[in-house]
Amino acid sequence: MTGAVQYAVDLRMPGMLVARALRSHLPHARVLSIDTTRAREVPGAVILTRDDLAGTRSRFGPVFKDQPVVAIDKVRFVGDLVAVVAAEDLDSADEAISLIEVEYEALPAVFDPREALLPSAPILHDPADFVDGSGTADTIQPGVEGFEGFPDGNLCCSAHFESGDTAKGFAGADRIFEDTYSCDPIQHAHLEPHAALAYWEGPGSLVIHCSTQDPWVVRSELAYIFKVEPSAVRVIVPSVGGGYGGKLYPRIEPVVAALARKARRPVQWVLTREEVFMTLTRHGASVRLKTGVTRDGRLIARQVEVVYDGGAYAEISPRVVVQNAPVAAGPYRIPHVSVDCHAVYTNKPPAGAFRGFGVPQIVWAYESQMDDMAHALGVDPVELRRKNLYQEGDAYLTGERLDGVGVEQCLSAVAAAIPPIARSGVREGQPRQRLVRGRGLACSIKSTMTPSNSVASVRLDPDGSLQVLASGVEIGQGYTTILAQVAADALGVSLERVRVLKPDTDVTPFDHGTKSSRLTFTVGEAVRRATIDIRGQLLDMAADKLEVARDDLVIEHDQIRVRGTNVVLGIPDAFKARFGLPVGNLYGDAVVQTTGGLAHGTYRGKDSAFWMWSAAAVEVEVDTQTGKWRLVRIASAVDVGRAINPVQCHLQNEGAATMGIGAALMEGLVHDGGQPLNSSFVSYPVPSMEDVPQDFQSVLVEAPHPDGPYGAKGVGESGLLAVAPAIGNALADALPGVRLRNLPMRPADVFAALSGAATQPGEAPR
Amino acid sequence: MITITTQVNGVPRQLSVRPNQLLLEVLRDDLNLRGAVEGCGVGVCGSCTVLLDRKPISSCLMLAANVDGREITTIEGLGSGETLDPVQQAFLDHQAFQCGYCTPGMIMAVKGLLYRNPRATVDEIADYLSGNVCRCGTYLEVMRAARAVIAAQVETTG
Numbered sequence A: 001m002t003g004a005v006q007y008a009v010d011l012r013m014p015g016m017l018v019a020r021a022l023r024s025h026l027p028h029a030r031v032l033s034i035d036t037t038r039a040r041e042v043p044g045a046v047i048l049t050r051d052d053l054a055g056t057r058s059r060f061g062p063v064f065k066d067q068p069v070v071a072i073d074k075v076r077f078v079g080d081l082v083a084v085v086a087a088e089d090l091d092s093a094d095e096a097i098s099l100i101e102v103e104y105e106a107l108p109a110v111f112d113p114r115e116a117l118l119p120s121a122p123i124l125h126d127p128a129d130f131v132d133g134s135g136t137a138d139t140i141q142p143g144v145e146g147f148e149g150f151p152d153g154n155l156c157c158s159a160h161f162e163s164g165d166t167a168k169g170f171a172g173a174d175r176i177f178e179d180t181y182s183c184d185p186i187q188h189a190h191l192e193p194h195a196a197l198a199y200w201e202g203p204g205s206l207v208i209h210c211s212t213q214d215p216w217v218v219r220s221e222l223a224y225i226f227k228v229e230p231s232a233v234r235v236i237v238p239s240v241g242g243g244y245g246g247k248l249y250p251r252i253e254p255v256v257a258a259l260a261r262k263a264r265r266p267v268q269w270v271l272t273r274e275e276v277f278m279t280l281t282r283h284g285a286s287v288r289l290k291t292g293v294t295r296d297g298r299l300i301a302r303q304v305e306v307v308y309d310g311g312a313y314a315e316i317s318p319r320v321v322v323q324n325a326p327v328a329a330g331p332y333r334i335p336h337v338s339v340d341c342h343a344v345y346t347n348k349p350p351a352g353a354f355r356g357f358g359v360p361q362i363v364w365a366y367e368s369q370m371d372d373m374a375h376a377l378g379v380d381p382v383e384l385r386r387k388n389l390y391q392e393g394d395a396y397l398t399g400e401r402l403d404g405v406g407v408e409q410c411l412s413a414v415a416a417a418i419p420p421i422a423r424s425g426v427r428e429g430q431p432r433q434r435l436v437r438g439r440g441l442a443c444s445i446k447s448t449m450t451p452s453n454s455v456a457s458v459r460l461d462p463d464g465s466l467q468v469l470a471s472g473v474e475i476g477q478g479y480t481t482i483l484a485q486v487a488a489d490a491l492g493v494s495l496e497r498v499r500v501l502k503p504d505t506d507v508t509p510f511d512h513g514t515k516s517s518r519l520t521f522t523v524g525e526a527v528r529r530a531t532i533d534i535r536g537q538l539l540d541m542a543a544d545k546l547e548v549a550r551d552d553l554v555i556e557h558d559q560i561r562v563r564g565t566n567v568v569l570g571i572p573d574a575f576k577a578r579f580g581l582p583v584g585n586l587y588g589d590a591v592v593q594t595t596g597g598l599a600h601g602t603y604r605g606k607d608s609a610f611w612m613w614s615a616a617a618v619e620v621e622v623d624t625q626t627g628k629w630r631l632v633r634i635a636s637a638v639d640v641g642r643a644i645n646p647v648q649c650h651l652q653n654e655g656a657a658t659m660g661i662g663a664a665l666m667e668g669l670v671h672d673g674g675q676p677l678n679s680s681f682v683s684y685p686v687p688s689m690e691d692v693p694q695d696f697q698s699v700l701v702e703a704p705h706p707d708g709p710y711g712a713k714g715v716g717e718s719g720l721l722a723v724a725p726a727i728g729n730a731l732a733d734a735l736p737g738v739r740l741r742n743l744p745m746r747p748a749d750v751f752a753a754l755s756g757a758a759t760q761p762g763e764a765p766r
Numbered sequence B: 001m002i003t004i005t006t007q008v009n010g011v012p013r014q015l016s017v018r019p020n021q022l023l024l025e026v027l028r029d030d031l032n033l034r035g036a037v038e039g040c041g042v043g044v045c046g047s048c049t050v051l052l053d054r055k056p057i058s059s060c061l062m063l064a065a066n067v068d069g070r071e072i073t074t075i076e077g078l079g080s081g082e083t084l085d086p087v088q089q090a091f092l093d094h095q096a097f098q099c100g101y102c103t104p105g106m107i108m109a110v111k112g113l114l115y116r117n118p119r120a121t122v123d124e125i126a127d128y129l130s131g132n133v134c135r136c137g138t139y140l141e142v143m144r145a146a147r148a149v150i151a152a153q154v155e156t157t158g
Helices: A090-099 A166-171 A215-226 A253-263 A273-277 A317-327 A359-377 A381-388 A407-417 A479-491 A519-546 A571-579 A646-665 A723-734 A747-755 B023-030 B086-093 B103-116 B122-131 B139-157
Strands: A017-023 A029-035 A046-048 A081-087 A101-106 A155-163 A175-183 A195-200 A206-210 A233-236 A267-270 A284-293 A299-311 A336-345 A435-447 A452-460 A466-469 A498-500 A553-556 A559-562 A568-570 A586-594 A611-623 A629-639 A696-701 B002-008 B011-017 B049-052 B055-058 B071-073
Touching: A017 A090, A017 A253, A029 A081, A046 A253, A081 A090, A081 A253, A155 A317, A166 A284, A166 A299, A166 A336, A175 A359, A195 A253, A206 A215, A206 A253, A215 A233, A215 A253, A253 A267, A284 A359, A299 A317, A299 A359, A317 A336, A317 A359, A317 A435, A359 A381, A359 A435, A359 A723, A381 A407, A381 A435, A407 A435, A407 A611, A407 A629, A407 A696, A435 A723, A452 A519, A466 A479, A466 A519, A479 A498, A479 A519, A519 A553, A519 A559, A519 A568, A519 A571, A519 A586, A559 A571, A568 A571, A611 A723, A629 A646, A629 A723, A646 A696, A646 A723, A646 B139, B011 B023, B049 B103, B055 B103, B086 B103, B086 B139, B103 B122, B103 B139, B122 B139
Parallel strands: A017 A267, A206 A233, A299 A336, A466 A498, A629 A696, B002 B071
Antiparallel strands: A017 A081, A029 A101, A046 A081, A155 A336, A175 A284, A195 A206, A195 A267, A284 A299, A435 A611, A452 A466, A452 A586, A553 A559, A559 A568, A611 A629, B002 B011, B049 B055, B049 B071
């Protein structure tokens, strides 16, 4: 607002060096030699290559330790790190980089995940390199139900889920629909690039300030890499300029720490935009979807195969496949379901967490098909969905009871907000008008990472101010405001009395990360319980002083009052009564651990601590001569359980939906022979104010969850999930016979579809 | 090195800059004005927007040497003391920010809009601000803030 907020890019330290990287220009190659002789002559240059990894574990990753700190034997994508240089200024660092000589032996490369699984494909990894230390940073480990364990060739990881008997289900279906849908990889494009500033306080003690969503996971990974105690690593998180998943798990932190270790000075590294594009992506995916339906529109069998393009390193793909295997069936009661999710290594930038965590690619498939089925069956798309949607208290595929099911309310809200286009007469066979409109909608389900753990510590000072210590990260989602509201409400003090500390692993307690829309549900609940603990302590002190029963006391307006009287005691006076002076603190702590997991072999259990439900509807206008289309209106409804802060809920909903618009309209990373072709905001535009319609209805549905604070559940991702298929369905509605099955749907793609043979809904022969 | 004379936030400055040094680097590194930030480095995201003679520019593309004799306003130059500029206040009132990284640039772009077109319509606002990306997607709120400032201004000036 005033420019005073400090991001990691703004940090400066006396004696600090700045860094630049040398990256591979080949998609797959053996690194034969790295000659730094001439680069070392640049004054002040400190160069880190594979030769400087002695004494470290050299490879990291949240599940599989397959990512080298810098390239060791091979490079696996264009942009893979080969060397980094720290110097007094960027010009010197650039000069040193230009003087490093690398000899490569180019290897055959593979870019398409399905091709990568062929026997002839070049293999990226030898799992023997990274068997050590698996599973230090995430809950997914070999042995988790449905998870196949270690990579097999380029098959990075797989998960299988089933419920019922699909063979039987399909045999009983009246109609069977089968199609393949796909999504290009996209990029988070957080405006603040990855940035970190590291220094060592002696040989065994590391401090790192970094733009991360995941301070505790970064801490454990750095401790693992550098073979130090986790408590010897201090991760401090300043304000973060956007994350959307791109700053989960370690990114540049290991290499910055290694460089600072070698330089014996503080080192800051801020990536360029081009580098950010090469650092992490949202999985490209192809989804084969087969659905059996009865004549009256009940879904009875569904078979899903999802192939995620994992890129060069596993990253968090193992949890993407495991977490999404059940929800790939969608928000519908389907008795017979079988899902296979795979992530495949390819010679492209690694794919990882991205708002929606692999679900939007699947919703794109099943909600596109839903409209095709409705069309083929001659039923209303809303009614077809309604007939099959989960209801409150239903048993989920895993056997667990579904609590807080707001999906039908979401669907009804958006369907009412954007009604179907009124049309008269027959459209088939009529000449097309230049500008046509269509309406489409979609709905979705997503689970949250379960189990997970959050700890909060709340401190009451004698002046009545409340400090909230927790390690969630404010990335713009309003986390600090929501925690402050929860704490203020739980104690009975005004919001201004509450301060939420920024994460600092030396000070703030454990948290499993700012991911999976989990902070309000877990950290929020931990803060609520911790504050109630303090409230009890404070009331005890006041009850002693006022000689009344604790139950007769209430806290309101920053003071303690005897119920029904005018007798009040200020918080400082309560401290004085206990300690003689207004000194000391009261502490409250709470640990919230969500539990879950599916039983081996049966796929039964508790899959998710809470469920995210959402729906979107849009009206589009298409220029049939150019393929250019625009959103006329959009409605996005998300089930928030309980809106603790409605303003922030709307911002999350609108922001997530805007990302969905980007994925539908314009975003897609283009590679040619592994070379990235659009690593810039010029060639990779993201939505601007002109791409988002002013007629935008954000709807908050409240189906409370028994375990969330005040019934609240997560909302960070919900608004993204259904937007792209709603747009696809609107385009199909506007253009009879046209169905786009790949994201994005750029005007050129729409034009091509209009010009080419009209694609028919894929109904399999029976 | 080149010596330039400029006004930054109303303060006359004589600065010694490298021929290839960008205005954004001078502001951030030499003058400690870190509200403007680099987002894309190619002048299309708007995060580095400052006013040059009351016109918004991408300071990541402007050579510092080219601002000789001209007037720069950054986010730090808005408001006075404890009082926020009306645009800053409107962004606060309408919760027109999420992560905040684009906010200084967005606010400076709105300032530029007010100088150029003090009665801008919704379409004109969207067009003018289309060079400022908010990846968090806070566009509806930014629009509300901009419209509120314009409405208030029209009311005062008639």
